[in-house]
Structure formats: structure tokens, C-alpha cells
Amino acid sequence: MVAEVREEMKERRVVVLRDILQKGSLSNVLESVFGSDVSVEREELGFMVKEGFDLIAKFNLDDYFPLRFLDFNGVKRRCCKLAGKVNSVVGQIVKERKGAGDSRSGSDSFLSALLSLPEEDQLKESDMVALLWEMIFRGTDTVALLLEWIMARMVVHPEIQAKAQEELDTCIGSHREVQDSDIPNLPYLRAVVKEVLRLHPPGPLLSWARLAIHDVHVDKTFIPAGTTVMVNMWAITHDPSIWRDPWVFNPDRFIEEDVLIMGSDLRLAPFGAGRRVCPGKALGLATVHLWLARLLHEYRWLPAKPVDLSECLRLSLEMKRPLECHVVQRRSKVTQ
Numbered sequence: 001m002v003a004e005v006r007e008e009m010k011e012r013r014v015v016v017l018r019d020i021l022q023k024g025s026l027s028n029v030l031e032s033v034f035g036s037d038v039s040v041e042r043e044e045l046g047f048m049v050k051e052g053f054d055l056i057a058k059f060n061l062d063d064y065f066p067l068r069f070l071d072f073n074g075v076k077r078r079c080c081k082l083a084g085k086v087n088s089v090v091g092q093i094v095k096e097r098k099g100a101g102d103s104r105s106g107s108d109s110f111l112s113a114l115l116s117l118p119e120e121d122q123l124k125e126s127d128m129v130a131l132l133w134e135m136i137f138r139g140t141d142t143v144a145l146l147l148e149w150i151m152a153r154m155v156v157h158p159e160i161q162a163k164a165q166e167e168l169d170t171c172i173g174s175h176r177e178v179q180d181s182d183i184p185n186l187p188y189l190r191a192v193v194k195e196v197l198r199l200h201p202p203g204p205l206l207s208w209a210r211l212a213i214h215d216v217h218v219d220k221t222f223i224p225a226g227t228t229v230m231v232n233m234w235a236i237t238h239d240p241s242i243w244r245d246p247w248v249f250n251p252d253r254f255i256e257e258d259v260l261i262m263g264s265d266l267r268l269a270p271f272g273a274g275r276r277v278c279p280g281k282a283l284g285l286a287t288v289h290l291w292l293a294r295l296l297h298e299y300r301w302l303p304a305k306p307v308d309l310s311e312c313l314r315l316s317l318e319m320k321r322p323l324e325c326h327v328v329q330r331r332s333k334v335t336q
């Protein structure tokens with residue numbers, strides 16, 4: 001990641017982080033899902049994730065007129081094609097690993113963990129494929145676009161960027177790379193991540209399209225059976241009755257009060273809460289902390305052109321226009 005930024009700066013004189021982050025995030029999630037020693041169709045899986053996002057973001061008349069024989073804009077056809085590809089590409093990896101008798105103890109991947117379950121708990125192959133694909137699909141984009149928002153905020157607020165870098169220099173110095181074990185000693189950096197999750201939650205609408213199966217009261221609101229309900233986390237995190245100066249980017253608010261973000265405090269639940277909470281939240285957060293720390297430790301980030309903080313909602317809340325930066329090397333001794 002750090003080396004790719006350097007290359008891009010050298011070759012193009014400008015760093016467009018989005019592609020670098022997407023590629024890095026896909027590799028990272030594939031490694032967690034299939035393990036580091038497995039060669040997978042990286043490029044093909046990348047296209048499949050992209051196709052899935054395109055399809056989800058598409059306005060689809062079928063959602064309003066669900067007639068089996070109609071296929072407005074060819075969405076159904078594309079969905080079927082993608083489902084077929086998922087079954088063949090991911091299914092093939094599962095088959096190969098099963099065939100090779102992969103039930104290693106001390107497994108280093110999600111798939112190995114599934115395959116090493118006792119006989120009576122084993123999932124059907126089709127369920128395994130669905131589960132693994134869901135992890136790949138949901139885990140790639142969220143991490144990449146959260147980091148793009150964070151870096152945009154770092155560029156827009158150079159004084160906050162400098163404060164995070166000062167913390168890194170004090171804690172780590174300049175002669176080694178940041179490690180996972182350093183993260184607990186970087187409270188300001190973690191506060192920066194929380195503040196971006198508050199202002200730009202990648203999943204702003206929780207519980208996409210959950211259906212009330214019986215009449216229910218939520219506080220004073222009556223929700224009749226059959227209603228589709230979503231939780232607008234974006235509205236909660238911008239609500240002035242909950243947050244002081246909600247539009248101000250101020251990581252210090254989380255130094256003053258340590259708000260938990262894993263789902264127990266509904267003022268800020270960027271990973272959801274309850275039984276459908278994000279299962280990748282710990283992995284996602286650990287990745288974002290480490291990559292952010294390395295990017296800030298290594299470089300000073302400057303705008304290549306004015307940063308546009310406009311939002312665009314697809315499955316996740318993205319920056320409408322990609323961030324373009326210049327970087328200046330900070331550490332004199334570079335270690336990889």
C-alpha cells in the first residue's frame with residue numbers, strides 16, 4: 001500500500017487513492033477468507049464485486065412491479081449471470097480445498113475454519129459459497145471507502161493530520177514501520193477513525209429492507225406488519241440533540257468521551273447492532289487503523305485539487321468524486 005502510493009506519486013505526480021485502496025482491500029479480504037497460501041482468481045473476483053455493487057445501485061422497476069416474466073434493464077439477467085459466476089469461482093475453491101483434505105488445525109483462514117468444523121456442524125457446500133461470497137462482497141468496499149473518507153478529512157484538516165502524525169512519531173519514532181501492536185497506544189488516531197465513522201458512516205442505513213412480520217411499537221411509533229423498515233444511522237450521527245456541533249469535524253470529542261462503536265451505544269453504531277451486526281467489524285476496524293497509521297506515518301498528504309466532500313449512496317456511502325492528493329515522504333529511513 002505504502003509502496004504503491006510512492007510509485008503512483010513518482011509516475012503520475014498525483015495519487016488517486018481509490019483504486020489502490022480497492023485493490024489492497026480485496027487482497028486483504030481474500031487472504032482472510034481463503035488464506036495467504038492460496039492462489040485465487042483475484043482479478044475475476046474483483047470484477048464480480050464491482051458487478052455486484054453496480055447491480056445493487058441500479059434503479060430497478062422490478063422492485064415495484066415484481067412480475068416474473070419482465071426484466072427491466074436486464075437486471076435479472078445480470079444477477080443470474082453473477083450468481084452463476086459466484087457458484088463456479090468460489091465453489092471451485094471450496095471443492096479444491098475440500099478435495100485436498102483441508103482441515104488444518106491452527107487454520108489461517110475463514111474457509112479452513114469452516115472445513116475444520118466437526119462432521120455434524122459442517123455446512124452444505126452451497127451455504128459455504130454464499131457465506132464466503134458475502135464476506136468478500138461486504139468486506140472489500142467498506143474498508144476502502146472508509147479509508148478514502150478518512151484521508152479526505154486529513155487533507156481538508158491539515159492541523160488534525162499533523163496532530164495524528166505527532167502522536168505516531170512520539171509512539172513509534174521514525175526508524176520502524178507501524179505494527180498492529182502499536183494501535184492501542186494511538187488514542188488520537190482511533191478518535192479520528194471514530195469521527196469519520198460518525199460524519200461519513202459507510203453503511204448509513206442499517207437493516208436494509210427488514211420487514212416487520214407482526215405489528216410492533218417502537219417507542220411511540222406504531223409499525224404495522226408488512227412494513228419495510230430501515231434505521232437511519234446517518235440521521236442519528238448528525239442529530240444536534242445527540243451530538244454537539246454535529247457538522248464540525250472534531251476527533252477530540254472522542255478523547256473527551258470514549259463512545260463505544262461496536263453496537264452497544266446506539267448514538268454511534270456504524271457496524272449495526274444486534275443479531276445482524278457486521279460480522280467483519282473487528283477485522284475491518286483493525287485493517288483501517290493499521291493502514292491509516294502507516295499512510296500517515298510515511299507521508300504528509302496534500303490536496304492535488306480542492307477536495308469535494310459530496311456524498312453518493314450506493315450500497316455504501318461513497319465520496320462522489322475520487323480524492324486526488326500529493327504526498328511528501330516523512331520518514332527518512334524507509335522499511336517495508
Ligand code: HEM
Nearest residue numbers: 134135138139142143203206207270271272276278280284
Ligand atoms: C470498516 C469497515 C466496515 C463497516 C463500516 C461495515 C459496516 C456494516 C454495516 C453497517 C452492516 C449492516 C448491519 C445492519 O444491517 O444492521 C454490515 C453488514 C455486514 N458486513 Fe460489514 N462493515 C465493515 C467491514 C466488513 C468486513 C471486513 C467484512 C467481512 C470480512 C464485513 C462483512 C459483513 C457482512 C457479511 C454483513 C452482513 C451481515 C448480515 O446481514 O447478517 N464487513 N457491515
